[in-house]
Amino acid sequence: MSAFEEFDKERREIDELLFKGYHVAAIREDLDGAKVTFVMGKPDKGQVTLLLLTADARKYIVTRYMEGKRANA
Amino acid sequence: MADLSIDLAGIKSPNPFWLASAPPTNTGYQVQRAFEAGWGGAVWKTLGDPIINTSSRFAAVHFNGQRVAGFNNIELITDRPLEVNLKEIYETKKRFPDRAVVASLMVEPKREKWHEIVKRVEDVGVDGLELNFGCPHGMAERGMGAASGQQPDLVESQTYWVKEVARTPVIVKLTPNITDITVVARHAAKGGADAVSMINTINSLAGVDIHTWNTIPHVGGKGAHGGYCGPAVKPIALSMVAECARDSRVGIPISGIGGISTWQDAVEFMLMGATGVQVCTAVMHHGFRIVEDMIDGLNNYLDEKGLASVTELTGKSVERYSNWGDLNLNYKVVARINTDKCINCNKCHIACEDTSHQCIDMLTGADGKAILKVREEDCVGCNLCSIVCPAEGAIDMVEVDSGEVPMTWNERQQEIARLNGSHSEAEVV
Numbered sequence: 458m459s460a461f462e463e464f465d466k467e468r469r470e471i472d473e474l475l476f477k478g479y480h481v482a483a484i485r486e487d488l489d490g491a492k493v494t495f496v497m498g499k500p501d502k503g504q505v506t507l508l509l510l511t512a513d514a515r516k517y518i519v520t521r522y523m524e525g526k527r528a529n530a
Numbered sequence: 531m532a533d534l535s536i537d538l539a540g541i542k543s544p545n546p547f548w549l550a551s552a553p554p555t556n557t558g559y560q561v562q563r564a565f566e567a568g569w570g571g572a573v574w575k576t577l578g579d580p581i582i583n584t585s586s587r588f589a590a591v592h593f594n595g596q597r598v599a600g601f602n603n604i605e606l607i608t609d610r611p612l613e614v615n616l617k618e619i620y621e622t623k624k625r626f627p628d629r630a631v632v633a634s635l636m637v638e639p640k641r642e643k644w645h646e647i648v649k650r651v652e653d654v655g656v657d658g659l660e661l662n663f664g665c666p667h668g669m670a671e672r673g674m675g676a677a678s679g680q681q682p683d684l685v686e687s688q689t690y691w692v693k694e695v696a697r698t699p700v701i702v703k704l705t706p707n708i709t710d711i712t713v714v715a716r717h718a719a720k721g722g723a724d725a726v727s728m729i730n731t732i733n734s735l736a737g738v739d740i741h742t743w744n745t746i747p748h749v750g751g752k753g754a755h756g757g758y759c760g761p762a763v764k765p766i767a768l769s770m771v772a773e774c775a776r777d778s779r780v781g782i783p784i785s786g787i788g789g790i791s792t793w794q795d796a797v798e799f800m801l802m803g804a805t806g807v808q809v810c811t812a813v814m815h816h817g818f819r820i821v822e823d824m825i826d827g828l829n830n831y832l833d834e835k836g837l838a839s840v841t842e843l844t845g846k847s848v849e850r851y852s853n854w855g856d857l858n859l860n861y862k863v864v865a866r867i868n869t870d871k872c873i874n875c876n877k878c879h880i881a882c883e884d885t886s887h888q889c890i891d892m893l894t895g896a897d898g899k900a901i902l903k904v905r906e907e908d909c910v911g912c913n914l915c916s917i918v919c920p921a922e923g924a925i926d927m928v929e930v931d932s933g934e935v936p937m938t939w940n941e942r943q944q945e946i947a948r949l950n951g952s953h954s955e956a957e958v959v
Contacts, residue, residue, distance in 0.1 A: 460887060461907035484946045516859050519942045520934045522949065527935070 460511070467514035470507055471521065479505060481522045491515045532832035533839040534825065536570070538805045539724035539783045540699040541658040543630035545570035545828075546796060546840055547821050550787050550808035551634035551660060551703075553605060554818070558618025562625060567818040568825055571630030572622075573727075573808060576607035576662045577615055577651065578636040578674070589736035589747045591762065600762035601811045602736035604747065604754055606668045607636055612650060620654040631655075632701065635692075636662040636674050639684055644691040658698045661689065661723075663714075664705040664730020666757045676730070679705035682717035689721025699724040701785060704770075706763075707733050711770045715780045726774060727785035727808065729767045731757025760811035764789030768802055772851045775803025791820075793827030800840070801847035859942065860934035863911035863927045865890070865904045871924040874900050878915035878925060886914050906930070 458466075471493075479495035482504075486492075490510045497503035509515050534545040548571035549555050549564055556575045564572055583605055591600035608615060623631045633656045637643040648659065663679030670677040678684050685702065692700050702718035704711055706729040715726050733755050737746040745753025767788020774780045786804030790796055791812035799807050812820055832840060867878070867890070879902055882890040889908035895901040904915075916925040 459889075459905065459908050460910075461905070481949065483950050485950065486946070516937070516942070517934075519945055520860060520937050523937060523941070523945055524935055526945075 460513075464511040464513035464517075467507070467509050467511055468517055471509075471514065471518055474505060474507070475521065475525075479503070480525065481518065484518065484522075486515070491518065493518055531829055532837055533841075534570075534828060534832075535839075536806045536841060538630075538699070538785055539658075539701070541571070541630050541632065541701075541725075543570035543806065544628055545825055546800065546806035547824050548572060548630060548632075548785070548806060548808045549813060550810040551576050551632075551662065552810040552814075553603075554810060554813045556608065556610075558622045561618075561622050561631070564813075564818045564821075565622070565626040565629050568821045569629070569818065571632065571657075571806070573632040573634050573660050574615065574619060574656075576634040576636045576665070577612055577647065578607050578669075580609050580611055581606040581668070583609055584749045586747045586749050589756070590760070591736055598760055598811065598815045600734075600736075600758055601760035601814065602734050602747075602756040602758050603731070604667050604749075604756040607634075607662070607665070612647070616650065616654045619651075619656060623655045623657075630657045632658040632660050634660045634662050634703070636665070636669060638672075638674060639678055639688055641691045641694075644688060645695050648692055648695050652697055656698060658701060658724075659692065659696060660701040660703050660727060661692060662703050662730070663688070664703045664728075666705060666707050666731055666733045667755055676705040676707050679703075679714060679730070680708050682714050685714050686717040686721035689718050689723050693722035701725040701727050703730055703787075704728040705730050706766060706770055706788075710773075712773050712777045712780060715774045716777070719780055719782050723782060725783040725785060725805070726780070727787055728770050728774065729763070729788045731759045732763055732766065734758030759789065760815075761789045761791055764791075764795060768798060771799055771804055772802045772848065775845060775848045776851055791815075793824040793831065796824065796828065797831060797843060800843040801845070802851065803845045803848050805841070805844055853940075855940040856938050858936040858938055860932045860937050862930050862932045863913075864906040864909040864930055865911070865913075865915050866906075866926050866928050867902050867904055867915075868924055868926065869895070869901050871921055872902060873921045873924065874902065875920060876902070877918045877920065878902060881914050881918045886910075886912050890915060 474495045479497050482496040483494040490508050493507045495505045536546045551573040555561050555572045561572045587605040589602045590598045593599040633651045665675035669675035702723040718726050771786050783805045784803050786799030787808040790807050790809050796807045879890045887910050889905045891903050893901050919925045
């Protein structure tokens with residue numbers, strides 16, 4: 458799989474969760490990548506965790522998060 | 531025709547091109563010949579207690595047919611008595627009153643030594659002083675040159691001693707053989723320096739003869755580290771000039787030195803904060819008359835840019851020199867191969883396939899001919915293919931709109947830290 462395809466797969470997973478109404482609650486980064494916690498409303502209403510491996514996806518998720526913040530500001 | 535004159539901390543010259551303190555400024559004969567050729571100023575080869583030089587002093591690094599890509603020397607400061615130099619400085623200044631004559635000085639780090647030499651040198655009418663805290667070889671073993679320049683407190687105190695008696699502007703010449711040149715530059719400023727100049731030469735050993743096993747150069751079978759300069763050091767010098775120019779705590783004018791060979795090099799140093807430049811290796815390679823092209827080229831460039839004075843260049847690019855952490859991660863460029871100019875040497879493919887991101891495909895075009903094509907979605911914009919490409923114009927690096935808002939690493943880390951409620955990673959500053 459090309460680097461772009463690897464990123465694109467992760468991007469689609471992110472977009473899908475955001476489309477469903479999840480929002481980013483936490484991003485924890487370590488040697489294995491970025492573990493992103495998505496929640497729907499309050500945490501107990503539904504929580505999904507994605508482990509993002511690609512650099513572009515780790516960039517993308519924060520960009521999306523920043524855009525969301527700006528849109529809601 | 532633009533005004534090429536500069537004023538470096540009170541030292542005026544008709545153009546920004548000065549000879550650096552080095553073998554080309556050893557004697558009045560040489561400096562006067564340089565001024566006849568058009569040089570705007572000269573920093574006289576360092577004055578101090580006369581030394582004794584070795585025979586076999588210089589070496590050069592030639593790279594792939596390029597003569598003198600780098601230059602190495604183990605020559606020391608002047609080997610002539612002070613009075614001989616002063617007489618020639620006086621005569622030179624008298625004959626060329628409009629040129630900047632700056633005396634480079636180096637003595638032991640003792641207050642009375644500095645006072646003595648400053649007074650004697652200023653009496654013959656120099657326009658300024660340059661304190662040599664940079665030479666890395668020979669003199670450093672005696673506690674002078676770079677040995678002084680690597681101790682910020684010693685730079686500050688010696689500059690202060692000079693300023694106690696100096697009547698002309700004082701430039702402090704800095705060594706690059708240090709972790710952070712801005713620290714020393716700041717201490718020079720604290721000591722009262724009117725300007726700093728950089729860089730002096732870099733510790734070096736030009737080579738080893740693989741047949742005789744001697745160092746290059748060697749003196750009867752033994753060698754010692756020298757000082758490296760010439761085109762190879764230009765990026766190092768430019769970075770150090772930029773670091774000092776953007777540090778408000780330095781805050782004094784800069785004379786740029788290090789691998790400057792052309793008017794374009796000079797423009798780069800000035801854009802990055804230098805008021806003027808000093809040249810040595812290019813002159814040792816090609817002679818004094820290279821200044822004619824430098825003056826013509828600079829003049830034409832300024833005219834093309836619509837600038838009335840060369841001083842308008844100084845510092846114009848400094849604000850564009852930032853920290854890695856403040857660069858936009860969502861900015862994107864990709865490589866595009868112009869098949870009409872491509873010579874199908876495949877160097878880009880090999881470079882990308884072996885050492886970068888494997889995004890240049892070797893394909894067959896509709897006409898059956900081999901073509902190279904970039905998979906732009908996989909291209910990270912590293913520039914390597916365009917760097918190795920030997921065909922002018924065959925590869926363009928093209929800016930593409932990522933469609934994303936700008937986001938730097940520092941902004942990203944701040945957002946994550948805020949989100950998580952605590953700092954997760956250090957910012958890059």
